[in-house]
Amino acid sequence: MKNQQIRGLVQIAESGSIRAAAREMRLSQSALTRAMRELEEDVGAELFSRSYRGVTYTPAGEALLIRARLILETIERARDEVKQISGGKGARVRVGITPIVAITFFPEVYRQFVQAIPDASLSLTEGLLTGILPDLIEGKLDFGVALATPEELPSELSFTAVSKVHSCVAGRIGHPNAQTLQWEELLEQRWILNLNKGSSSNLLLNWLEEQRLPRPASIVQCTSPQIMLEMMRRTDLIGYGPKGIFEDNMSGAGVIPFKIEPQPHETAIGIIRVRGIPLTPAAKFLETLVQRNLGHLNESADLPG
Numbered sequence: 001m002k003n004q005q006i007r008g009l010v011q012i013a014e015s016g017s018i019r020a021a022a023r024e025m026r027l028s029q030s031a032l033t034r035a036m037r038e039l040e041e042d043v044g045a046e047l048f049s050r051s052y053r054g055v056t057y058t059p060a061g062e063a064l065l066i067r068a069r070l071i072l073e074t075i076e077r078a079r080d081e082v083k084q085i086s087g088g089k090g091a092r093v094r095v096g097i098t099p100i101v102a103i104t105f106f107p108e109v110y111r112q113f114v115q116a117i118p119d120a121s122l123s124l125t126e127g128l129l130t131g132i133l134p135d136l137i138e139g140k141l142d143f144g145v146a147l148a149t150p151e152e153l154p155s156e157l158s159f160t161a162v163s164k165v166h167s168c169v170a171g172r173i174g175h176p177n178a179q180t181l182q183w184e185e186l187l188e189q190r191w192i193l194n195l196n197k198g199s200s201s202n203l204l205l206n207w208l209e210e211q212r213l214p215r216p217a218s219i220v221q222c223t224s225p226q227i228m229l230e231m232m233r234r235t236d237l238i239g240y241g242p243k244g245i246f247e248d249n250m251s252g253a254g255v256i257p258f259k260i261e262p263q264p265h266e267t268a269i270g271i272i273r274v275r276g277i278p279l280t281p282a283a284k285f286l287e288t289l290v291q292r293n294l295g296h297l298n299e300s301a302d303l304p305g
Helices: 003-015 018-025 029-043 059-085 099-104 106-116 129-137 200-210 225-234 243-247 281-299
Strands: 048-051 054-057 092-097 121-126 143-147 157-165 167-172 190-193 218-221 239-242 255-257 267-274
Touching: 003 018, 003 029, 003 059, 018 029, 054 059, 092 129, 092 281, 099 106, 099 121, 099 143, 099 239, 099 243, 106 121, 106 281, 121 129, 129 143, 129 157, 129 267, 143 281, 157 281, 167 200, 167 225, 167 243, 190 200, 190 225, 190 239, 200 239, 225 239, 225 255, 239 243, 243 255, 267 281
Parallel strands: 092 121, 092 143, 190 218
Antiparallel strands: 048 054, 143 267, 157 267, 167 239, 167 255
């Protein structure tokens, strides 16, 4: 398996066709086609389905494409690491974080990071667990900081729990159900929830099932934390999420936690990484800062709950 073959496999996916990929790689179309056929012979499987409409990836091709992207990203990380060790600039760190991470402790992590490595390039991707997993597997992120459990992660990823996060039911200030103490009554109202796997809302629905309680009668599905908060602020929609978001003076303005009890148990938050892939010095330093600040929040009981 040669470097040009790996790059060609990825470039075809990014460009949409062999012709466009060959142009990007400054190769003839016949040369790239030959390289892909040699790659298929090497791995012993067809990687593309060819038709008059062009090429698409076979299941084997899709699987190899994921690994190929990780290989190329690992090579780039190796280059970054060598530059950092030899005193050169060019440190790049790419991290996926959930909204609760950004609101609680990450601003302080950022201040500490840029003070220590002012020339580093930092890229932040916001998303829930399901959103950052593909980028982690393909090497587009160095690590992620999210709510998770080891059981819901692919085998190639590891999760190190560092702290706990409490979630709660919430709505606008003055909501007529803010003092409601019966779940049955609350679940008859209109809710706004993110139903994606790994979300706090999904954990709530699982907990309701465990308690033999029904799902909310009416649910507006929403994948954007910002839209969810705005709808909760400006309507009678009820939401569910990390308590720290609702109690923060800025993000939670106009929103209050409800009094309803009991509520689901706390959820682990921690570091998600690809197994066997070392971090560059800059990424490792940022990971250490994240663990340290998360740990301090947990010890002092200041983690929003």
